[in-house]
Amino acid sequence: MLTKTALLLLSYCLIPAIAVAEVSIEKKLVNQINNQLDESQDLLEKLVNINSGTLNFAGVKQVGQVLSGKFDSIGFTTEWVEGNGFGRAGHLVASYDSVINPHAPKILMIGHLDTVFAEDDDFQNISVVGKNRLAGPGITDMKGGDVIIFAALQALHNLGLLEQLNIKVVMTGDEESSGRPLEKSKKALVDAAIWADVALGFEDADGDVNTAVTARRGSVGWTLTASGKAAHSSQIFSDAVGYGAIFELARILNGFREQLSNTPLLSFNPGLIAGGTRLSDKGSSTMESFGKRNVVAQTAIVKGGLRAVSPEQLVNTQSAMQQIVVQHLALTNATLSFDEGYPPMQQTQGNVNLLAMYSKVSVDLGYKPVTAVNPRNAGAADISFAADHVAMAIDGLGLMGTGGHTKDEVADMTTFAQNIHKTAILLYRLSLANNQVQKH
Structure with a gap:
């Protein structure tokens, strides 16, 4: 009006x-x-x-x-x-x-x-x-x-x-x-x-x-953390071991892409990723990880940014992202958090x-x-x-x-x-x- x-x-x-x-x-x-x-x-x-x-x-x-x-x-x-x-x-x-x-x-x-x-x-x-x-x-x-x-x-x-x-x-x-x-x-x-x-x-x-x-557009940061069960890689996908943290992270990121990438004036970018048996978060721009090819990853983190054109678009996108996160692969878990940011x-x-x-x-x-x-x-x-x-x-x-x-x-x-x-x-x-x- x-x-x-x-x-x-x-x-x-x-x-x-x-x-x-x-x-x-x-x-x-x-x-x-x-x-x-x-x-x-x-x-x-x-x-x-x-x-x-x-x-x-x-x-x-x-x-x-x-x-x-x-x-x-x-x-x-x-x-x-x-x-x-x-x-x-x-x-x-x-x-x-x-x-x-x-x-x-x-x-x-x-x-x-x-x-x-x-x-x-x-x-x-x-x-x-x-x-x-x-x-x-x-x-x-x-x-x-x-x-x-x-x-x-x-x-x-x-x-x-x-x-x-x-x-x-x-x-x-x-x-x-x-x-x-x-x-x-x-x-x-x-x-x-x-x-x-x-x-x-x-x-x-x-x-x-x-x-x-x-x-x-407003801009907020987000952090996605996934966890899995560490085990020998020969047992991955089994009922006892599940899929591991990196596959869980990959599932979620692909879900974001499939469900949200065509939303007008919305963008989200995973800018930093690390995973393995051990992981040390050094701050907003640095992470260190240790892992082996024959060990199922126990932890994985990705940090990214989200830009939305209105408060409603931001809230709806955050809700949709959380719904994707909670559909966990077997024997994995994940959490998604959002930082303070610039409003639209x-x-x-x-x-x-x-x-x-x-x-x-x-x-x-x-x-x-x-x-x-x-x-x-x-x-x-x-x-x-x-x-x-x-x-x-x-x-x-x-x-x-x-x-x-x-x-x-x-x-x-x-x-x-x-x-x-x-x-x-x-x-x-x-x-x-x-x-x-x-x-x-």
Whole structure:
């Protein structure tokens, strides 16, 4: 059902022409962004050259300190949320309250400070790799998005337009490897989303500047453990010995494939497996096993991931997987457990309407229309923890490029100014909508 909020925003999106005064202001915003572009790129280079692998707490905090100073300079109140309670460096929260507009929309802007590149990685610095192409650790995922957030807000501030908005910026320090428990590690983000009307995420999504994310699949881990009766292999399949742990594991995995692999927008992947007479689980990514060809396997473990497009799909899939697990082969047993994970960002009419508004901004600026990313091509992200709490949300507004999470991570710098322009104009237009975008 279309809510009043969604209908009002949709009507705003479909206005055929922007008032002349608004066009003039928007041109000034674009000029302001262009004039400060060298400063924005300098900030990007500075941030990329600070290693902030998730477990490099000092580096994550240093990136947060640099950005905190920037937000302080344009009138934000900043806070560092310590991560001691969830085993990570912490998060940066920057807030700005409108003093002139009691009906100003409340907008949450989401970034993250950490990257996948560890402190001792040899991929450490930004470099020029071609015309309008810069390589660097985390340049697109997502220090480029962080700078786009700040640069858009800086331009609004410099033209006296920031006063028409209520803004919270949350830049997490553990997006690439979430702290635990999630209830604590995502609390700052969820609290900001509960406060907000609109959520904007600045990941690079599928790397296409002409797309944005209106839906993301959730992601949870799972562990399947099977056991059997150890015996000489000559007795396998007998009434006294049964099938052993590895055959039980194989039965279950094949059952998952047969029953669930054709479910639209669902994926599940067994990424790590081990089995034998003895097995030692070393953590999320390492297991050691001992076994012999002539001994029936006593134990086997597989670890995998599950991605679903809605809470209902997730629950139904988990139930179906458990039903497959309990149909044990003779003299075997198995258990399936699920970890904490990222919830889905569901497709909503509010998200669709916000994308329409963003696309219109793009077209009005002379760029191409922006369409929705296929949820299958959008991995889990922090906005998933916020989306259910706001009237509308989109993601993928950051710096575009290729090779994310690899040493070939390269930014397309032609998208840098473009997405700062689009962000600033979108925020300005949201400020004109006033209570039309409020969820309460």
